[in-house]
Amino acid sequence: MGGRKMARDEENAYGREDGDDAPPAREPRLGLILVGRTGAGKSATGNSILGHRSFPSRLAAAPVTRTCALGSRRWAGWRVEVTDTPDLFSAEGRRADRGCAERGRCYLLSAPGPHALLLVTQLGRFTAQDEQAVRGVRELFGPGVLARAVVVFTRREDLAGASPHDYVRATDNRALRALVAECGGRVCALDNRAEGAEREAQAGELLALAARLAREHADAPFTNDVYRLAAELRGAAPDGGLRRVCERLAAGGPGRGRRGRGRWRRVLLLLGGALLLGLLLCRLRSPALQEISPD
Numbered sequence: 001m002g003g004r005k006m007a008r009d010e011e012n013a014y015g016r017e018d019g020d021d022a023p024p025a026r027e028p029r030l031g032l033i034l035v036g037r038t039g040a041g042k043s044a045t046g047n048s049i050l051g052h053r054s055f056p057s058r059l060a061a062a063p064v065t066r067t068c069a070l071g072s073r074r075w076a077g078w079r080v081e082v083t084d085t086p087d088l089f090s091a092e093g094r095r096a097d098r099g100c101a102e103r104g105r106c107y108l109l110s111a112p113g114p115h116a117l118l119l120v121t122q123l124g125r126f127t128a129q130d131e132q133a134v135r136g137v138r139e140l141f142g143p144g145v146l147a148r149a150v151v152v153f154t155r156r157e158d159l160a161g162a163s164p165h166d167y168v169r170a171t172d173n174r175a176l177r178a179l180v181a182e183c184g185g186r187v188c189a190l191d192n193r194a195e196g197a198e199r200e201a202q203a204g205e206l207l208a209l210a211a212r213l214a215r216e217h218a219d220a221p222f223t224n225d226v227y228r229l230a231a232e233l234r235g236a237a238p239d240g241g242l243r244r245v246c247e248r249l250a251a252g253g254p255g256r257g258r259r260g261r262g263r264w265r266r267v268l269l270l271l272g273g274a275l276l277l278g279l280l281l282c283r284l285r286s287p288a289l290q291e292i293s294p295d
Contacts, residue, residue: 030078030207030214031221033110036120037133038087041154044192045120046071046084049203055084068105075207083110089136090129103140104245111230113221115214117141117149118206119179123158123167123189126176134179141224142254148222149183150209156189156202164189186213224254 032049034042043057054071071082087093088103097103117137121130138145153164164187168180180187188206191198214221221227226248233241 027074027077027079028219029115029221030075030080030211031083031110031112031114031116032080032210033083033106033114033117034085034120035089035117035133035137035149037090037127037129038093040120040122040130040133041192042118042120043084045118045152045154045190046082048190048192048194048199049073049080049082049206051200051203054082068102068109070109075204076211078207078211080207081110083114088140089133091132091136094136094139100246100249101242103249104242106140107226107230107245107249108233108241111227111234113223113227113231114148115217115219115221116210117145117222118152118210119146119149119183120152120154121176123153123155123164126173126179131175139253141222145222146179146182147184148213148217150186150188150206150213151180151183152206153187153189154192156191157193159189226254 034046036042041057043055046055047053047057050071050073055069066086068086069084071084073080073082083106085106086102088097088106119134119137134146137149151164153167156164159167165185167189168177168187171177186209188209190202190206194202223231226245229248230241230245233244236244
């Protein structure tokens with residue numbers, strides 16, 4: 001397992017990356033972000049993918065993951081980077097992150113962007129909280145991000161040999177079926193208690209799905225204007241880079257600038273059209289007034 005060593009100040013500001021040896025320059029990156037509601041098993045899923053315990057994960061009444069963190073491994077010629085996230089996607093989580101610090105760390109850790117979002121949910125328990133988390137994912141990354149998502153079910157053992165596709169086809173949960181459709185039908189299931197060869201086989205199945213999604217986009221990661229800013233700031237001082245990304249997110253999130261410019265463009269077009277219409281009416285009324293004016 002490999003990964004570049006991070007400077008101590010970067011490590012403290014943005015999280016931690018596993019591995020001792022720098023990967024070859026030719027090794028392509030496969031960036032993944034764990035998203036979904038708190039308690040769904042994101043950190044445990046990340047550990048299953050990495051093949052070792054990188055992220056804190058245990059059964060607890062309160063959320064265990066408090067900050068974004070990065071783990072890495074090598075798999076089938078790829079350098080896999082997995083970003084774990086705390087509660088960034090519920091309304092409560094967003095309110096708690098008032099300064100956008102954790103959302104900014106998520107962007108900086110996963111820059112230049114993910115090849116796949118892993119939307120983690122528990123098998124048989126896709127609830128209103130999960131739906132709220134999906135809305136939070138769209139809000140943080142932009143409305144088109146689910147085109148790069150894979151729905152990952154935890155508790156694979158409960159399928160009893162059936163496939164996750166069979167489960168989705170049979171479920172009466174319309175919200176779940178709509179989500180899977182929006183994610184291009186990409187689903188996978190993990191038993192996060194599996195060990196050894198079984199765990200590695202399940203991780204390989206999910207990573208193959210993510211790699212196929214990356215290849216469909218010519219290995220280019222998902223990006224937006226915040227990711228472009230985060231990528232530019234990767235070499236900057238951690239505190240300064242985080243501050244600038246947080247300011248961008250606080251200003252409205254991805255695409256806000258383009259949406260704002262689009263709205264002003266429409267306003268200007270409407271005003272211009274109204275002005276032209278007014279001038280035309282004035283010209284039409286002028287001859288008519290001349291005709292009825294007394295000699």
